Amino acid sequence: MKRIYALEEWCIDCKRCEVACKVFHSKSKDPVKAFLYEQPKPRNRVRVEGNRTLSIAINCRHCPTAKCVEGCISGAMTRNPETGVVTSNPEKCVGCRTCVSMCPFGAVTIEEGPTHPIAFKCDLCGDELGVPGSPSCVAACPNRALIYVESEGN
Amino acid sequence: MAITTDYLIIGNSAAGLSAAEAIRKTDCEGSVLIVSREPYSAYGRPLISYLLEGKTTLDEIWLKPEEYYEENRLQRMLGPDFEVVQLLPEEHRALLAGGEAVEYGRCLLAAGSVPFVPPIEGLAEASNVFPFLTLDHALAAQEAAREAAALAAVEGRPSRCVVIGAGLIGLKAAEALCGYVDEVVVLEMAPRILPAVLDQEGADVLRQQLAQRGITCLPGITAQKVVVEEGCATACLLTTDELLPCDFIVAAVGVRPNSALAVDAGAVQGRGLVCDSQLRTSLPDVWAAGDLVQVTDAIDGSKRPLALWPVAMAQGAVAGASMAGAAEAPSYESAFAVNAVDFFDISLLTAGCINPPEDGSFTAVTEVDGDSYVKFVFRDGLLVGYILLNRPACGGIYTAIIENAIPVDQLDPAIFSAAPENLDFPPALRWARLHKFYPADRDRRGWKEGC
Ligand SMILES: Cc1cc2nc3c(=O)[nH]c(=O)nc-3n(C[C@H](O)[C@H](O)[C@H](O)COP(=O)(O)OP(=O)(O)OC[C@H]3O[C@@H](n4cnc5c(N)ncnc54)[C@H](O)[C@@H]3O)c2cc1C
Ligand code: SF4
Ligand code: SF4
Numbered sequence: 001m002k003r004i005y006a007l008e009e010w011c012i013d014c015k016r017c018e019v020a021c022k023v024f025h026s027k028s029k030d031p032v033k034a035f036l037y038e039q040p041k042p043r044n045r046v047r048v049e050g051n052r053t054l055s056i057a058i059n060c061r062h063c064p065t066a067k068c069v070e071g072c073i074s075g076a077m078t079r080n081p082e083t084g085v086v087t088s089n090p091e092k093c094v095g096c097r098t099c100v101s102m103c104p105f106g107a108v109t110i111e112e113g114p115t116h117p118i119a120f121k122c123d124l125c126g127d128e129l130g131v132p133g134s135p136s137c138v139a140a141c142p143n144r145a146l147i148y149v150e151s152e153g154n
Numbered sequence: 155m156a157i158t159t160d161y162l163i164i165g166n167s168a169a170g171l172s173a174a175e176a177i178r179k180t181d182c183e184g185s186v187l188i189v190s191r192e193p194y195s196a197y198g199r200p201l202i203s204y205l206l207e208g209k210t211t212l213d214e215i216w217l218k219p220e221e222y223y224e225e226n227r228l229q230r231m232l233g234p235d236f237e238v239v240q241l242l243p244e245e246h247r248a249l250l251a252g253g254e255a256v257e258y259g260r261c262l263l264a265a266g267s268v269p270f271v272p273p274i275e276g277l278a279e280a281s282n283v284f285p286f287l288t289l290d291h292a293l294a295a296q297e298a299a300r301e302a303a304a305l306a307a308v309e310g311r312p313s314r315c316v317v318i319g320a321g322l323i324g325l326k327a328a329e330a331l332c333g334y335v336d337e338v339v340v341l342e343m344a345p346r347i348l349p350a351v352l353d354q355e356g357a358d359v360l361r362q363q364l365a366q367r368g369i370t371c372l373p374g375i376t377a378q379k380v381v382v383e384e385g386c387a388t389a390c391l392l393t394t395d396e397l398l399p400c401d402f403i404v405a406a407v408g409v410r411p412n413s414a415l416a417v418d419a420g421a422v423q424g425r426g427l428v429c430d431s432q433l434r435t436s437l438p439d440v441w442a443a444g445d446l447v448q449v450t451d452a453i454d455g456s457k458r459p460l461a462l463w464p465v466a467m468a469q470g471a472v473a474g475a476s477m478a479g480a481a482e483a484p485s486y487e488s489a490f491a492v493n494a495v496d497f498f499d500i501s502l503l504t505a506g507c508i509n510p511p512e513d514g515s516f517t518a519v520t521e522v523d524g525d526s527y528v529k530f531v532f533r534d535g536l537l538v539g540y541i542l543l544n545r546p547a548c549g550g551i552y553t554a555i556i557e558n559a560i561p562v563d564q565l566d567p568a569i570f571s572a573a574p575e576n577l578d579f580p581p582a583l584r585w586a587r588l589h590k591f592y593p594a595d596r597d598r599r600g601w602k603e604g605c
Pocket of ligand 3: 071072073074075076077088092093094095096097098099100118119
């Protein structure tokens, strides 16, 4: 499958990936409305760690044997066997944080959802769960510190 | 005529379904039959409290869409008639409560846990005492809570539910019922709540937070007797000799491995079923997975069941692969507990060793900061356990540090004072962690040769 890889050598901590992710996952797709007015707030699923001397954008690895899927108590977190994409179904998620306690990379967060807090994670910007799209973070990175390439594994 | 199947899976939950999925990865042809005494499609067992809270519904609680079973040709027989009442491993037969027999090639026991009923006088005979292990239990408790609230309103008094046992299940039941009755009182024989997953200090912090949200926990106190009038429990006589009136009771003092079928057939049992690294029991062609398996604790080497959902899923995958004779069958050697629970807006993650023995080989650091309480336990330069009360962010990074036994001196010491980061790992390890399956034709700058 195609995976996103972060290259810390090029990352300049500008957080444009976070902005692009948040806007893509908003209702309005408009940065001003998304940041200031939408409720519940749109969430970025990529997260930049570090500071200007060393930083890296952390994204879900779409693990072949995904700990978050193994742990999910509701069946919300699933891995599409054909595409390899791991997504969480907001309708089924109860916000228990089992996935948070299992993900080795800190790639899932629990944030306010339509009725109760639920899991948010990278969905590769697909239009439907489990189907990859074209990742907004990669397109937004000014420095090619995020690449979306065919990986050596499924 | 007996029913025949290549694979018989007893239990339609985490372990059973995970095994069925693993069998299908290797064997697309063999017939798979799943039997369960519960009359429902597989549901998230831990979700029963969330259902009462309205965080899931009877439309969403099911683990898999119905088409899944057909697509994967998993036959199911669900309901009381399909409870397995006897296992005859030599004959490769299982007898069902409805009178039929199943002839199988290989069998998986994934029958989970059964509630432990404490020997409290009166408890067993009252009709308004509920365990909290199944969807039916939860729906019955919900009904009792609604009736209690209505009756108490008429009588002009507060409605009250008593939960016996402040373990995970008891406290989740308390949280769920809190939205229905006026008062929920949780009794716990041990000196602290969540005795298995918290230490004293953390338990005290959590207990206060639960109290602010309407749940009264009484650690160190339990019921010595249940007062029963006309078949109904009306009060608990506490070990302090006080009488605590109640409308109904949830009994959640603990669970036991539901392994009687195998034990009666002669299987070796310790604190759970004893299995090899492929999760084969001592009986011929009988595997086991989930709550009823005895697991070796990766940290202290002790042997006991680890009654947790992710553990059941992982074991099901191993047992299923082995049953189907997968070429690269994984093995199951040991595990450690990772618990994630939330109560209202409170979050609690714990893992591994939390209350280390005071033999000098462990060190622990703790920190209280506002509503949060954090504890890390170390041994021989390794992280072996944690408590994260109200500081959940990126908790899985700590879990990975325990699981992969990453020496603490390789990590940025800051990793323990705030949410852990991937940058806290040394460069080489960080690259290896974050760049699995990295394309071979690119260098670390992301460039292809010559570009
Ligand atoms: C209220 C509650 C909350 C929980 N919360 C969490 C949590 O947050 N996180 C976590 O990790 N774990 C949690 N757990 C524990 C978790 O649910 C179990 O570890 C998990 O369900 C074990 O899965 P299993 O497949 O081994 O067995 P079970 O889920 O117990 O399923 C057993 C299956 O076997 C069937 N069965 C039993 N006997 C027979 C028989 N004789 N014949 C036919 N069928 C039979 C049953 O009908 C059922 O389908 C919770 C449990 C409860 C009750
Ligand atoms: S959320 Fe974490 S565990 Fe799940 S697939 Fe992504 S990186 Fe892997
Ligand atoms: S928070 Fe949601 S996605 Fe994560 S384990 Fe719980 S139910 Fe599954």
